[in-house]
Amino acid sequence: MTAPLTAGRRPALTAPLLEVDRLTKVFTTGSRRSGEPVRAVDDVSFDVARGEIFGLLGESGSGKSTLARCLLRLIAPTSGSVRFDGVDVLDLPEAAMRKLRARMQILFQDPYSSLDPRMTVREIVGEPLTAHTATSRRDREQRADDLLTLVGLDPTAGRRRPHAFSGGQRQRIALARALILDPDLVVLDEPVSALDVSVQAQIINLLRETRRRLSLTYVVVLHDLAIARYLCDRVAVMQRGRFVEIGAAADVLESPRHPYTRQLLDALPGRGRREALHGRAPGVAGPIADARGELREVVPDRWVRE
Numbered sequence: 468m469t470a471p472l473t474a475g476r477r478p479a480l481t482a483p484l485l486e487v488d489r490l491t492k493v494f495t496t497g498s499r500r501s502g503e504p505v506r507a508v509d510d511v512s513f514d515v516a517r518g519e520i521f522g523l524l525g526e527s528g529s530g531k532s533t534l535a536r537c538l539l540r541l542i543a544p545t546s547g548s549v550r551f552d553g554v555d556v557l558d559l560p561e562a563a564m565r566k567l568r569a570r571m572q573i574l575f576q577d578p579y580s581s582l583d584p585r586m587t588v589r590e591i592v593g594e595p596l597t598a599h600t601a602t603s604r605r606d607r608e609q610r611a612d613d614l615l616t617l618v619g620l621d622p623t624a625g626r627r628r629p630h631a632f633s634g635g636q637r638q639r640i641a642l643a644r645a646l647i648l649d650p651d652l653v654v655l656d657e658p659v660s661a662l663d664v665s666v667q668a669q670i671i672n673l674l675r676e677t678r679r680r681l682s683l684t685y686v687v688v689l690h691d692l693a694i695a696r697y698l699c700d701r702v703a704v705m706q707r708g709r710f711v712e713i714g715a716a717a718d719v720l721e722s723p724r725h726p727y728t729r730q731l732l733d734a735l736p737g738r739g740r741r742e743a744l745h746g747r748a749p750g751v752a753g754p755i756a757d758a759r760g761e762l763r764e765v766v767p768d769r770w771v772r773e
């Protein structure tokens with residue numbers, strides 16, 4: 468069966484934030500013992516609307532992380548194009564790309580190794596400001612404290628070092644850092660897979676809440692279909708570098724059209740499958756709305772665009 472590729476292009480009232488056309492990445496070395504090239508991303512096209520949470524799903528090795536990195540030009544694609552807010556990302560000179568990067572952030576999977584243990588949390592969160600804008604130390608600290616509040620941490624946390632925090636708290640710190648430059652797009656690479664199940668729900672709710680409050684767009688790499696069903700508006704299912712299915716998360720996960728998607732769903736244990744199908748939170752009995760109160764209601768006005 469062929470993928471319903473038209474679902475990758477949405478009629479939108481405003482231009483999409485991200486437009487990906489025939490993107491391909493071939494690794495020629497170091498990928499296979501046989502020395503054969505690997506088409507990690509193979510002729511992939513899709514759009515992401517502003518304010519959307521778009522999920523990339525698939526088994527390990529299907530090409531999700533490579534695609535995510537190509538979007539931000541952290542890996543140079545072999546061919547194809549990526550337009551971000553109308554700008555051709557792959558054609559941009561390095562200096563202009565550095566500037567654009569402020570608007571496109573990435574959050575990695577492992578909250579334990581992604582934060583420099585020698586820095587205070589305030590320094591970690593405020594650091595992108597030193598690289599991208601001329602701000603005074605005081606302003607940096609104030610903004611770092613605002614962001615820590617936004618992600619549900621006490622600003623006094625800023626004086627401590629990352630080792631004092633749990634995995635979930637560290638992922639909040641990493642998110643605060645990713646948001647401090649007020650980006651439009653954040654790519655999240657398996658943002659909760661290193662966390663305990665109970666903490667996953669809190670971080671997922673935080674992502675939904677920050678998307679809403681800051682009008683953010685998230686592209687999120689996931690292998691957990693239950694999380695995808697709860698978090699994402701649309702999803703694409705990848706197999707060997709290609710999109711085999713793309714559409715609304717509810718449609719793809721409740722009525723999968725492609726045998727590979729059905730296979731992924733069938734491989735889930737009974738409860739996980741039910742959660743994927745009915746949008747239940749992973750690992751908790753009901754919808755994860757109860758963790759929502761974690762996001763404090765003291766968000767500074769300037770962080771709220773709506």
Ligand SMILES: Nc1ncnc2c1ncn2[C@@H]1O[C@H](COP(=O)(O)OP(=O)(O)OP(=O)(O)O)[C@@H](O)[C@H]1O
Binds near residue numbers: 507529
């Ligand atoms: N730097 C690289 N050099 C060579 N091959 C690579 C490189 N990075 C990824 N690959 C290969 O590209 C393919 C896709 O890998 P990728 O990590 O993008 O998949 P994934 O779906 O994100 O998997 P995972 O969930 O395990 O990270 C795999 O065959 C992988 O071995």
